[in-house]
Amino acid sequence: MTQIDGQPRVRITGATKKFGDNVVLNNVDLEVRAGEVAVLIGPSGAGKSTLLRCINGLERLTSGTVEIDGVRLEYRERSLNHMREHVGMVFQSFNLFPHLTALENITMAQVVVGKRSKSEAHDRAAKLLFRVGLGEKANSYPSALSGGQQQRVAIARALAMTPKLMLFDEPTSALDPELVGEVLQVMRELADEGMTMVVVTHEMRFARQVADHVVLLADGAIAEEGPPEIVLDAPASDRARSFLSKLQADG
Structure with a gap:
């Protein structure tokens, strides 16, 4: 595990996001400290990717706040551009310029x-x-x-x-299985170097080996969070146990 200091690189308070009447995030509180690898897991539609997009302002919270290094995210172009100079994001699709x-x-x-x-x-x-x-x-x-x-x-x-912070939104989900390892290896090396990372993934082995902090989202809220050996191996909530048992059955 990497060296983690006590200062939150990301602090999310009361994050709520609605699309019309659909509540995608419901009063989420989350802190990610500098040097920490936080992995977001959970069923499809749980709000994982939306939370990630709210961290860098691609989606605007309906209510609540996001702070990066103590600076509150404001939805003004200059503020967003300044923040994005320090926050890198990697998506499912590669979004490279083909020319x-x-x-x-x-x-x-x-x-x-x-x-x-x-x-x-x-x-x-x-x-x-x-x-x-x-x-x-x-x-x-x-x-x-x-x-x-x-x-x-x-x-x-x-x-x-x-960047001071890297966000990964299911970076291996569009890859053939034999190509997943090469991308995860780069991410493991970044973690070893102390990069602060928030990763949405279904790769439980990666979560188990690399995460300092696992967050299980379900129905737009945090069902359980903590170190991987607790959340993945000895979950306290019924929701977490149900999700993880389904993953094992599907695997």
Whole structure:
């Protein structure tokens, strides 16, 4: 496990999100400390991805607050852009620009958003491609890369902005099973390096091995949370036991 300090990198208080009459998040409170890996698990429709999107302002809370390093998230363009310079997000779909090479995909945001020089951005992109094991793919276009390679480029692109926090929304769910491991390995290495991470995943082995904090969401609320050896191996709530037993049966 990584070194975790006592300061919350993310503090969510009373988070409620409604789409019309549908309550997707219902008064959720959550803290993730600097250096911590928090894994969100739960059934489909539980609100996991919505919570992640609310952390970086892609969805606006109906009520409640999100703070990152003590700064409250405001829904103004300047505030959102400043926050996103420090928060990287990796989605299920890779969202790479098909007309740009792997290197160019990683370079672009550094120049446009981060205001880095092209040479500095290029050097950082090249180093990050080696970091995720794709140094030889710098000049390859997304169409020439496997799904796992594309997702690793997407991770490198997020890391290029030097984030304090990384958000992963089911980053392996669109991959063939044999490609899942290469993406999870990069995420394990990030965790070992002390990156603060919030990960939505169905990969229970990853949660068990890497998470410091497992959060089980069900019906828009936290049903149970704690260290993986408690939540996954000795859950206290009926809801958690039901979800985990179904996972074992399906597996």
